[in-house]
Amino acid sequence: MTFPRPARALCLPALAALLSLAPPLTASALAAEPPSRLDIQAQAELSVVPDRATLEARLWEHTPAVPQGAEREADAEALRQARQRLEERAAALIQRLEAEGLASEAITAGSLQVQPQHLPMARHDDDEGVPQVRTRLLRPVSIEVEDLAQLPGLLDALTEAGVNALDGVRYDLSDREAATDEALVKALEKARHKAKLMAETLGIELGEVIAASETRAPVFQPRMMAMSDARAEGAAPTEYRPGTITIEAGVNVSWALDDAP
Structure with a gap:
């Protein structure tokens, strides 16, 4: 619907009057607002x-290296012997740690890991050598230490027990x-x-x-x-x-x- 032209003309003055009544909103007025x-x-x-620490250590044993392709023939007995040696060492380690005053529940022996390893070929003068393969059986050991005063003695026990790797100390709260x-x-x-x-x-x-x-x-x-x-020989403990x-x-x-x- 469209309005007649005179009606439009009457609306414009009314709109202008309404706008004149509103106060101007300037930038200075906005800035004055606290x-x-x-x-x-x-x-x-x-x-x-x-106030606590965790020690991580690893024990491992290897089967004898054999030429690649022949490992299955001697693998079963070699694996059995390597695992037996590893379990004996792990048991001796746990007994040694308990002798240092560590509770049995603070010692965790991880799952047995079996890892095949390919060794560098031993080259001879008359041939190019034969690839060698062996298997590593590994068992990680985690030790929770609630009294940090025990830490030096426990580290000595791990070293004396012949662990293959000490992966450091993780200090915690x-x-x-x-x-x-x-x-x-x-x-x-x-x-x-x-x-x-x-x-x-x-x-x-x-x-x-x-x-x-x-x-x-x-x-x-x-x-x-x-x-x-x-530490040097005869020196004080670290x-x-x-x-x-x-x-x-x-x-x-x-x-x-x-x-x-």
């Missing part, structure tokens, strides 16, 4: 001393949750301190907290250390110091601002 909130971002680090909570509290306290400092300096009044979020959730990662024993574990946390907190008196 902020209604204060946003603070804070990060904190917490250094804690570990018995209560990870408490440590990550403490890191988060530290970040929140830092945010509150910064907010109060800014409010006092700027002459503004803090109201209630209206929003809070984590910018970096606390992440706990056990600390790995390679083991080294550089000290194993766990150092500290660092936990980082970050928060973003917003406060409402009260009107100044």
